[in-house]
Amino acid sequence: MMNQLQELEKQLLDDDNEEEGDAVSVITNSNSEWSETIQTLISSSSPNKPIATSATSSTTSSSSSTSSVASPVSLCSKQTIMEVASAISEGKTDVLNEILARLAQLANAKGNSEQRLTECMLLALKSRLNSVESSPPVTELFSKEHAAATQLLYDLSPCFKLGFMAANQAILDATLDQPSCNKLHVIDFDIGQGGQYTTLLHALSERGRGNPAVIKITCIADNGGDERLKTVGSKLSLVAERLGVRLKFTVVPSLKLSDLSRESLGCELDEPLAVNFAFKLYRMPDESVSVENPRDELLRRVKRLAPCVVTLVEQEINTNTAPFASRVGEAVGYYGALFESIESTFGRENSERVKVEEGLLRKIANSVACEGRDRVERCEVFGKWRARMSMAGFELKPLSESVAESIRARLNCGNPGFTVKEENGGISFGWMGRTLTVASAWR
Numbered sequence: 001m002m003n004q005l006q007e008l009e010k011q012l013l014d015d016d017n018e019e020e021g022d023a024v025s026v027i028t029n030s031n032s033e034w035s036e037t038i039q040t041l042i043s044s045s046s047p048n049k050p051i052a053t054s055a056t057s058s059t060t061s062s063s064s065s066t067s068s069v070a071s072p073v074s075l076c077s078k079q080t081i082m083e084v085a086s087a088i089s090e091g092k093t094d095v096l097n098e099i100l101a102r103l104a105q106l107a108n109a110k111g112n113s114e115q116r117l118t119e120c121m122l123l124a125l126k127s128r129l130n131s132v133e134s135s136p137p138v139t140e141l142f143s144k145e146h147a148a149a150t151q152l153l154y155d156l157s158p159c160f161k162l163g164f165m166a167a168n169q170a171i172l173d174a175t176l177d178q179p180s181c182n183k184l185h186v187i188d189f190d191i192g193q194g195g196q197y198t199t200l201l202h203a204l205s206e207r208g209r210g211n212p213a214v215i216k217i218t219c220i221a222d223n224g225g226d227e228r229l230k231t232v233g234s235k236l237s238l239v240a241e242r243l244g245v246r247l248k249f250t251v252v253p254s255l256k257l258s259d260l261s262r263e264s265l266g267c268e269l270d271e272p273l274a275v276n277f278a279f280k281l282y283r284m285p286d287e288s289v290s291v292e293n294p295r296d297e298l299l300r301r302v303k304r305l306a307p308c309v310v311t312l313v314e315q316e317i318n319t320n321t322a323p324f325a326s327r328v329g330e331a332v333g334y335y336g337a338l339f340e341s342i343e344s345t346f347g348r349e350n351s352e353r354v355k356v357e358e359g360l361l362r363k364i365a366n367s368v369a370c371e372g373r374d375r376v377e378r379c380e381v382f383g384k385w386r387a388r389m390s391m392a393g394f395e396l397k398p399l400s401e402s403v404a405e406s407i408r409a410r411l412n413c414g415n416p417g418f419t420v421k422e423e424n425g426g427i428s429f430g431w432m433g434r435t436l437t438v439a440s441a442w443r
Helices: 002-013 022-045 075-090 093-106 113-129 138-142 144-156 158-176 195-208 227-243 294-304 324-343 351-369 382-391 401-410
Strands: 183-188 214-220 246-252 273-278 309-315 418-423 426-431 434-442
Touching (some): 075 324, 144 158, 144 351, 158 426, 214 227
Parallel strands (some): 273 309
């Protein structure tokens, strides 16, 4: 019976390539409630038999729902979290304290991955209750501490690190057959600490074969001249010099979308142009927040630059248009898998793990407790990104199986729980069957 129900769930949540736009949101809205109802029915009919929950109970794309696997969060914890979410949504303040007290008994900031996630969800839900008076400060998501925690996540989690590698490989493949294949210009709208380009510089050095590679990296500053970006440029220049690669690093002051052009970005006619969107677009407001829709407008402006490739790497979770209760279910499924993958690699007292999880707490709190412009964490699933890219005029450039094989060869963490697979034209990276990030290329 369980197998049949899981297969039914898989079919209902499967992300058809032809489905676009609002269809994704519709699935999301009913997804979590349906799965919870099924689990309750099964539990009541077989009280003595443990049930393995599906990690797809709060996903909206085939990259997350093609495999039914044991959920990293126990049914007890998840049910209690969803009870709180339902009580908040329905305004049942009379029972909230009792449910929160039960949830607190399951939480432990220093416990296992499930207990730590429960602690994060508890704090996020409490923030939601107090959001009218004091919502989680959005400025925390733009602090130096959060930037450092995010960079640690990118460095330590294979699902994020390999996403950057896949983007690099797509850039290299797209420029290999260009007339000036030894030249390359990459535009990045959120370069972070520049870790992705250290790897790219190494790859360009190996491809040079005695003829020095020339690369221009142009990054867009959020607030005019950014000293942090200049520091990133200095570090990358040292790496390039050591590898024998000629690097020109340019910081462009924050531009209005209307001013975005090849001229303003210093693009030359004879250089292959690549645009990299790695964990950037999800932070841009879309049509649900602003009538200007900066998210889609940026994509249209980039299309006009005529790049030979645009790389996109995003988390596979819907915290954008999904209503509050569904976002809670999404967060439990997604971050439950991510927390468990982190625990498989690092001990409970590891200081870097603690910093990463502090950053994840800020992300969870923002996506769960905030609304409107205050909600910066607005991730979408790959099916929705496909729709957005297509509407902007881009064509999917499927990443080949050879790229996936190359990435698998680099997955040398010794943990079989991590997965890499080519799917729907992109490459997905996940933990125990649950997709966490997806990389894709467009032209």
